[in-house]
Amino acid sequence: MQRFSIIILAAIVGLMAHVAVAGTLDDVRGKGFIQCGVSQGVPGFSNPDEQGNWSGIDVDVCRAVAAAIWGDASKVKYTPLTAKERFTALQSSEIDVLSRNTTWTLVRDTALGLDFAGVNYYDGQGFMVRKDLGVSSASELGGASVCVNIGTTTELNMADFFRSNSMDYEPVVFEKTDEVVAAYDSGRCDVYTTDRSALAANRVKLADPDAHIILPETISKEPLGPVVRHGDNQWGDIVRWSLYAMLEAEEYGVNSGNVDDLKTNSNNPVIKRLLGVEGDTGESLGLSNDWAYSIIKQVGNYAESYNRNVGPDTPVGLSRGVNALWKDGGIQYPMPVR
Amino acid sequence: MGREGKNPQTTLSAVWNNPAIRALVVQALVLIGVVLLGIYLVDNTLANMKARGIASGFEFLGRTAGFSIATHLIDYEEANTYGRAFLVGLLNTLLVSVVGIVFATVLGFTIGVARLSNNWLISRLATLYIEIIRNVPLLLQLFFWYFAVLRNLPGPKASIDFYGVVFLNKRGLFTPNPVFGPEIVWSGISLLVAIGFIVCLAYWSRRRRDRRGHSLPVTTISIVILTGVPVMSLWFTDFPIIWELPVLKGFNFRGGTTIIPELVALTLALSLYTASFIAEVVRAGILSVNRGQSEAAYALGLHRTLTLRLVVIPQALRVIIPPLTNQYLNLTKNSSLAAAIAYPDLVLVFAGTTLMQTGQAVEIIAITMSVYLTLSLAIAAGMNLYNRHIALVER
Ligand SMILES: N[C@@H](CCC(=O)N[C@@H](CS)C(=O)NCC(=O)O)C(=O)O
Numbered sequence: 001m002q003r004f005s006i007i008i009l010a011a012i013v014g015l016m017a018h019v020a021v022a023g024t025l026d027d028v029r030g031k032g033f034i035q036c037g038v039s040q041g042v043p044g045f046s047n048p049d050e051q052g053n054w055s056g057i058d059v060d061v062c063r064a065v066a067a068a069i070w071g072d073a074s075k076v077k078y079t080p081l082t083a084k085e086r087f088t089a090l091q092s093s094e095i096d097v098l099s100r101n102t103t104w105t106l107v108r109d110t111a112l113g114l115d116f117a118g119v120n121y122y123d124g125q126g127f128m129v130r131k132d133l134g135v136s137s138a139s140e141l142g143g144a145s146v147c148v149n150i151g152t153t154t155e156l157n158m159a160d161f162f163r164s165n166s167m168d169y170e171p172v173v174f175e176k177t178d179e180v181v182a183a184y185d186s187g188r189c190d191v192y193t194t195d196r197s198a199l200a201a202n203r204v205k206l207a208d209p210d211a212h213i214i215l216p217e218t219i220s221k222e223p224l225g226p227v228v229r230h231g232d233n234q235w236g237d238i239v240r241w242s243l244y245a246m247l248e249a250e251e252y253g254v255n256s257g258n259v260d261d262l263k264t265n266s267n268n269p270v271i272k273r274l275l276g277v278e279g280d281t282g283e284s285l286g287l288s289n290d291w292a293y294s295i296i297k298q299v300g301n302y303a304e305s306y307n308r309n310v311g312p313d314t315p316v317g318l319s320r321g322v323n324a325l326w327k328d329g330g331i332q333y334p335m336p337v338r
Numbered sequence: 339m340g341r342e343g344k345n346p347q348t349t350l351s352a353v354w355n356n357p358a359i360r361a362l363v364v365q366a367l368v369l370i371g372v373v374l375l376g377i378y379l380v381d382n383t384l385a386n387m388k389a390r391g392i393a394s395g396f397e398f399l400g401r402t403a404g405f406s407i408a409t410h411l412i413d414y415e416e417a418n419t420y421g422r423a424f425l426v427g428l429l430n431t432l433l434v435s436v437v438g439i440v441f442a443t444v445l446g447f448t449i450g451v452a453r454l455s456n457n458w459l460i461s462r463l464a465t466l467y468i469e470i471i472r473n474v475p476l477l478l479q480l481f482f483w484y485f486a487v488l489r490n491l492p493g494p495k496a497s498i499d500f501y502g503v504v505f506l507n508k509r510g511l512f513t514p515n516p517v518f519g520p521e522i523v524w525s526g527i528s529l530l531v532a533i534g535f536i537v538c539l540a541y542w543s544r545r546r547r548d549r550r551g552h553s554l555p556v557t558t559i560s561i562v563i564l565t566g567v568p569v570m571s572l573w574f575t576d577f578p579i580i581w582e583l584p585v586l587k588g589f590n591f592r593g594g595t596t597i598i599p600e601l602v603a604l605t606l607a608l609s610l611y612t613a614s615f616i617a618e619v620v621r622a623g624i625l626s627v628n629r630g631q632s633e634a635a636y637a638l639g640l641h642r643t644l645t646l647r648l649v650v651i652p653q654a655l656r657v658i659i660p661p662l663t664n665q666y667l668n669l670t671k672n673s674s675l676a677a678a679i680a681y682p683d684l685v686l687v688f689a690g691t692t693l694m695q696t697g698q699a700v701e702i703i704a705i706t707m708s709v710y711l712t713l714s715l716a717i718a719a720g721m722n723l724y725n726r727h728i729a730l731v732e733r
Pocket of ligand 1: 041083103152154176202
């Protein structure tokens with residue numbers, strides 16, 4: 001997979017005449033679906049069920065984009081990618097959007113030729129250990145063996161953390177998350193580290209989830225969001241505003257249940273514009289004017305997506321925390337849809 | 339064709355009709371075409387990467403890596419550069435390849451000879467080994483050793499303890515590490531002298547055998563000298579070696595030398611797998627030597643071991659070396675499966691972590707491929723040299 005993408009990338013950049021990077025929307029319209037890069041399975045974020053149907057808040061971003069384009073959220077095909085494969089897959093146009101718990105960093109935004117379209121989950125890196133080790137703080141981890149995924153910010157944050165605290169550690173680095181989890185579970189490592197959300201999600205996979213604790217420290221900022229290729233601004237705009245539309249809908253109390261009612265009866269100009277009754281936001285994006293209506297109708301607003309996939313009532317069980325809207329004390333702040 | 343070339347017309351067609359010249363011209367044209375295509379590809383790749391905003395160039399090799407590597411043969415820490423991380427990965431690849439090649443060769447020759455043994459049980463066991471091992475995919479064998487066998491060792495607190503000196507657990511094999519005092523040079527020098535002496539002795543005894551017909555027990559003498567001399571010099575210098583013992587501190591054993599389970603699993607899988615192929619190569623080589631050769635040797639009064647060593651093996655080697663080279667190349671390239679079980683080889687450290695952190699896929703994959711190419715060519719060149727050395731010299 002990885003080699004394959006790299007060969008495709010090399011072939012594309014090598015053989016193609018110089019073409020500007022554009023036209024993802026036309027491409028996507030032409031083939032009739034969006035190719036969406038997801039994880040190989042992080043419950044709540046992007047995870048397949050037994051029938052192979054994907055769900056999760058990352059998956060909902062892709063479904064929202066499909067709803068915005070065709071009014072049909074199901075026009076998405078998924079490509080499961082490891083952390084290592086994901087960027088080459090996007091660079092080589094194997095996928096149209098990467099929506100896979102991916103942290104927004106400067107190097108990824110610049111040197112990799114990518115653009116981040118927003119943040120759909122604010123996260124931070126944490127540590128998980130077995131309870132019977134008797135460790136209660138990350139500062140006690142000197143000399144530990146640590147299991148980690150290759151090609152992640154996790155790998156580097158961990159190095160920074162141990163280096164800045166003058167502690168040594170033994171990294172045990174795997175490509176597949178299942179191998180990382182299995183290695184940790186079987187005792188090859190003392191510590192499993194990744195984004196706190198993924199720690200919560202993967203804890204479910206352990207033999208005895210209750211025998212492990214997540215340490216209190218958060219050692220990094222991990223703003224996770226959808227990624228597109230650098231240079232295709234129209235496509236980037238569509239992904240960005242699809243995400244904002246979900247947040248804006250939550251902010252103004254629009255959800256999949258009341259959207260039809262509000263579309264005909266609301267007097268609020270913000271809602272009228274959001275649902276395409278007034279204004280021409282669709283035209284500016286190159287879409288039809290009911291793009292946001294379709295998103296809310298078919299995927300729901302941000303809160304619906306959150307509660308359905310990762311919220312307190314799901315097995316992942318994450319409270320909104322910083323991911324609450326700005327007016328509820330969080331930092332999710334959609335730009336005005338107008 | 340080339341008749342008397344009077345006018346330039348005929349000279350030209352004569353030249354063109356000369357097959358040697360024509361071949362040369364065609365080859366030159368193809369070569370120029372390939373080079374031009376190469377230049378075009380590289381140039382276009384760079385231009386397109388620039389257009390897409392993808393970084394290119396090799397400056398990243400000098401930047402701080404920032405990540406740690408579980409096992410390294412040279413000093414390495416997070417503050418070192420990507421260039422040094424590359425070196426660490428390369429050395430780890432070489433380590434597992436060299437150790438794997440040595441084990442695979444010894445085991446392969448043994449099993450290959452065993453397969454031809456007159457002893458029914460031994461030859462059947464050898465056949466069984468070969469048929470099982472070479473028919474199961476290498477990756478599965480790797481997973482077997484890593485996940486099924488080594489993962490079942492006890493944790494650090496319950497380590498298997500060999501006299502409180504060597505410890506074995508899930509995290510690896512922990513052995514004492516010798517720390518040498520300065521006086522150790524004397525032992526080193528005396529060892530070198532002993533080796534020199536043995537080389538001369540072997541040479542002299544061979545000349546003597548050629549002249550007088552019977553040989554000295556060189557092997558026994560060598561062993562005595564090689565162990566005796568260094569031990570004596572260590573004794574004179576009051577044993578300037580301190581053994582640093584591994585001790586359980588916190589999560590893991592500290593001090594001493596650690597052999598991580600990933601290295602053990604990879605070495606085991608690679609050498610056991612390759613040995614089964616080498617065994618077949620060896621068997622074919624030995625069978626290729628005409629029976630008459632050994633019969634003649636027996637008739638001359640050489641016993642079995644000597645016949646094997648002096649008559650059969652040297653001739654068999656000529657058949658064995660070329661396919662053996664292939665097996666060595668395979669083993670080296672297969673070592674890149676390391677990444678599947680977290681052994682920090684070149685692919686994991688460089689084409690993995692470094693590639694991800696810098697995003698410079700094209701450069702890094704190009705470097706990695708050239709490294710494997712260079713390794714393969716080096717092995718092939720070395721083996722060819724050896725092959726030429728042992729080749730039949732016609733008189
Ligand atoms: N947010 C981090 C880490 C992302 C990441 O890949 N985490 C792993 C560990 S949970 C993961 O999602 N693996 C899922 C998979 O490989 O399918 C990044 O962008 O580098």
